[in-house]
Amino acid sequence: MKEPFKIVICGEGGQGVLSIAKIIAHSAWLQGKQAVYVPYFSTEKRGGVSIAFAQIGDEPIPYPRFTKADLWVVMSQRAIPRIAEYLQDGTKIVANSFLVKDFSAIEKWKPYAIDAAGIAKNRLKKPRTFNMIILGAMLKLIPGMSKESFSQSLEKTFKDKYEKDPSLKELNEKALTIGYDLIS
Amino acid sequence: MAEKKFLMGNEALGRAALAAGAKALFGYPITPTSEVLHFWSKEACGPKGKERGLIFLQAEDEIGASFMLIGGVLAGTKSFTATGGPGHVLMQDAFSMAEAMRLPVVAYLNQRGGPSTSTVIYSQSEVNLACFGGNGNGYRIVYAPSNLQEMYDYGIKVFNTAWKYRFPTFLLGDGYLAKMMGEVEIYDPKEKGIAMIDPEAYMLEKKRVRPLEGLVPSPELEIRREDGVEYACFRNCLNYEEETLKVNLEIKEAWDAVAAEIVEHEVVGDPDAEVLIVAFGIVAASAKTAIKMLAEKGIKARLFRPITLRPFPDEAMRQAAAKAKRIVVAESAINQLARFVKDCLYGRVNVPLTEYARPSIGITPSEIVDVVAKL
Amino acid sequence: MNAAHAEHNLAFPECVRIESKPHLFCPGCGHPEALKALGFAIDELGIQKKVALGVDIGCSLLAWDYFNLDTIETHHGRTIPVMVGMKRANPDALTIAYVGDGGAYAIGSGHLLNAAERDENIMVIVINNAVYAMTGGQEAPTTLPGMIVDTAPCGADEYFIKGPQLVREINPTAFVARGITSRQLELRKLMKDALKFHMEGRGFVFVEVLSPCTLNWKTMDNPHKTFDFLERVLARAYPVGRF
Structure with missing residues (x-):
């Protein structure tokens, strides 16, 4: 039995943790993959830690949660202990180095430290492209997902928003590419 | 036309009610079920909803919502509510009245942590409440879907069951099923040859098809x-x-x-397996994956999954249990499903039973694998 | 006039179910007076086939087969939401919730206030006798200061709920009135006006009726005392009229 690719994302409430996981699962599904997303939702939306789970595979995925992740994304310092139990040998890590400063607990996994917030703010001048940069980086690490088809599915996901603001599409593409190219 | 969509469980439920020809939702917001209300209120105020005469009312509390639901049913309208956790507790007052008077109220119930307010996330600890809440003897029909597709399928079916048999009929989901997103095939029941049963008013109905005598006690x-x-x-x-x-x-x-x-059930896995896992809802989905993982380790296991928790599939449960050397009941609660199993087997089938009780927390496939492997 | 009415030649409304008489209320109780006033108004307006009557738990429930009207007995305090649901589902129905002061102002107060706030198209009749009558004379939100009742043996506190005033405060366009069983003709007129407002679909209708409870007022042997308490005590604390 072929296991699906398992992704866990954790960060501060309001950072877009849930949106990122939802977009990645939905886009994978639009590409013809099987995908499931489930948030770890609680009463603490702001000022708390958010967690989301996504799985992508070729066969139907019956259960939305898992114990060990293949891709582990942290967007803030305190997210690290919160999802540490999901780490296993070979887990790939993406960390938002704008808020994660102490890597000691995760060093052995050789995390990709990405200053997504810094790039969004300084290079793209649009802080809200933060999510797209993270998504780009994640995309590179998920097997069987191409950037081109992901971009196409994003167009379906953001159809309404792109119609209202065509410049958003270009901006998202740019941010996605930057994130994608940060992973080597 | 049937169409595959990427949907949240709660939206699948809303769409199921729509497909089933439901007209009225009386509810009160509560996590993890509120999106059913969001979906329905949006439908009701749109042009199509207005044409169909869809009704949405956000009540003052779950007690109000559930008694409005009774009013809707008495008027002969396919009506439903959606709630969970503390809201589910409050609705037992009305459900008890519906049970007494054979009123086909329909409720989508998504379990969250308990007891008390607890987490808004997930549990399987509203089994007792859904099946036996109230001060009666538990004459309600309870379906427990196991995946997103079944949220839609049984979300439709509950209405037919309710109006055909005239018992309160519930869909018992949970926070994971409610909030997860994935593929769901949306269809019109007609395409699948499912005939929808017409409702009929209890009050102010002057051309009655089904007499009230013999129905209402x-x-x-x-x-x-x-x-x-x-x-x-x-x-x-x-x-x-x-x-x-x-x-x-x-x-x-x-x-x-x-x-x-x-009554409905499902059995998955090798009939010769020595271990029989009993689980329902999303934990049964987890168990299905666990069975495949166990097979890779050379361990044969089988799953018995009650689809209706009430009535409980007693006969089928006994048959499956009689073939097993060992039973494992896995549930995100303590002795709620297990009590049903023991009640069913007592004095008839004598097989040792292990309880894997994880109240208000999910059970992953690998946990089930560990439990079975250690037997 | 139907056969039963003709035979008995009684001063009952046509929609009253003679077969269920004698009624189950206590001698001197105000409920039958309020119900009769409602029945005459229903007769006059010719709406018997369209009325759905919801009765609450408490003495109100004894009205469950009082009329030849489609009637549903609900749970304590829950008649208002049942009638709200019914009206929403069947806008042609004339929906009346018949409730006691405990059902309306205590256990079901949230439903009352919110139905008024949403301007639900239902008619609510509240029987105010200043006590919990069926359960044996306990304190109600309408019990007057100093009244000795089973759960206030040293006298009730100084606060009490004035339903119509409260509803008017919440809903400026509703029909809001208070009647009294001792003024039967006035009460019939009030019921008729209320029903007309309801039939026209003009929004929330709220009628409180001051009504004697001879059992718990301990005045069953003395109609004068009953009348006195109703008119001179209750009606002074709760002014009768339109609000």
């Missing part, structure tokens, strides 16, 4: 026909113990006559 009903007009009076407050006994026996008799038609 006799001590609770007085009908007068005057000048060709029928006036139906209903009560649930009774004066004598004997009347109450009669009500209960009539309800039981009606239930016993149809329970075998309603």
Whole structure:
């Protein structure tokens, strides 16, 4: 039995943790993959830690949660202990180095430290492209997902928003590419 | 036309109610079920919803919502509510009245942590409440879907079951099923050859198809026909113990006559397996994956999954259990599903039973693998 | 006039179910007076076939087969939401919730206030006798200061709920009135006006009726005392009229 690719994302409430996981699962599904997303939702939306789970595979995925992740994304310092139990040998890590400063607990996994917030703010001048940069980086690490088809599915996901603001599409593409190219 | 969509469980439920021809949702916001209300309120105020006469009302609380639901049903409208956790607790007052008077109320119930307010996320600890809440004897029909597609399929079916058999009928989901997103095939029941059953009013119905006599327990009903007009009076407050006994026996008799038609279950895995896992809902989905993982380790295991928790598939459960050397009941609660299993097997099938009880927390496939492997 | 009415030649409304008489209320109780006033108004307006009557738990429930009207007995305090649901589902129905002061102002107060706030198209009749009558004379939100009742043996506190005033405060366009069983003709007129407002679909209708409870007022042997308490005590604390 072929296991699906398992992704866990954790960060501060309001950072877009849930949106990122939802977009990645939905886009994978639009590409013809099987995908499931489930948030770890609680009463603490702001000022708390958010967690989301996504799985992508070729066969139907019956259960939305898992114990060990293949891709582990942290967007803030305190997210690290919160999802540490999901780490296993070979887990790939993406960390938002704008808020994660102490890597000691995760060093052995050789995390990709990405200053997504810094790039969004300084290079793209649009802080809200933060999510797209993270998504780009994640995309590179998920097997069987191409950037081109992901971009196409994003167009379906953001159809309404792109119609209202065509410049958003270009901006998202740019941010996605930057994130994608940060992973080597 | 059937169409595959990427949907959240709660939206699948909303769409199921729509496909089933439901007209009215009376509810009160609560996590993890609120998106059913969001979906329905949006539908109701759109042009199509207005044309269909869809009704949405956000009540003052779950008690209000559930009694409005009774009003909707008495008026002969396919009505439903959606709640979970503390809201589910509050609705037992109305569900009890519906049970007493054979009113086909429909509720989508998504379990969250308990007891008390607890987490808004997930549990399987509303089994007792859904099946046996209230001060009656638990004559309600409870379906437990196991995946997103079943949220849609059984989200439709509950309406037909309710109006055909005239018992309160619930869909018992959970926070994971409610909030997860994935593929769901949306279809019109007609395409699948599913005929939808028409509702009929209990009150102000002057051209009745199905008589109230023989449906509503006799001590609770007085009908007068005057000048060709029928006036139906209903009560649930009774004066004598004997009347109450009669009500209960009539309800039981009606239930016993149809329970075998309603009951549903699923068995997955090798019939020769020594280990029988019993699980329902999302934990059964987890167990299905666990069975495949165990097979890779050379361990044969089988899953028995009650689809209706009430009526419970007693006969099928006994048959499956009789073939096993060991039973493992896995549930995100303590002794709720397990109690049903023990009650069913007691004195009939003697197989050792292990309980894997994880109240208000999910059970992953690898946990189940560990439990079975350690037996 | 139907046969039963003709035979008995009684001063009952046509829609009253003679077969269920004698009624189950206590001698001197105000409920039958309020119900009769409602029945005459229903007769006059010719709406018997369209009325759905919801009765609450408490003495109100004894009205469950009082009329030849489609009637549903609900749970304590829950008659208002049942009638709200019914009206929403069947806008042609004339939906009346018949409730006691405990059902309306205590256990079901949230439903009352919110139905008024949403301007639900239902008619609510509240029988105010200043006590919990069926359960044996306990304190109600309407019990007057100093009244001795079973759960206030040293006298009730100084606060009490004035339903119509409260509803008017919440809903400026509703029909809001208070009547009294001792003024039967006035009460019939009030019921008729209320029903007309309801039939026209003009929004929330709220009628409180001051009504004697001879059992718990301990005045069953003395109609003068009953009348006195109703008119001179209750009606002074709760002014009768339109609000």
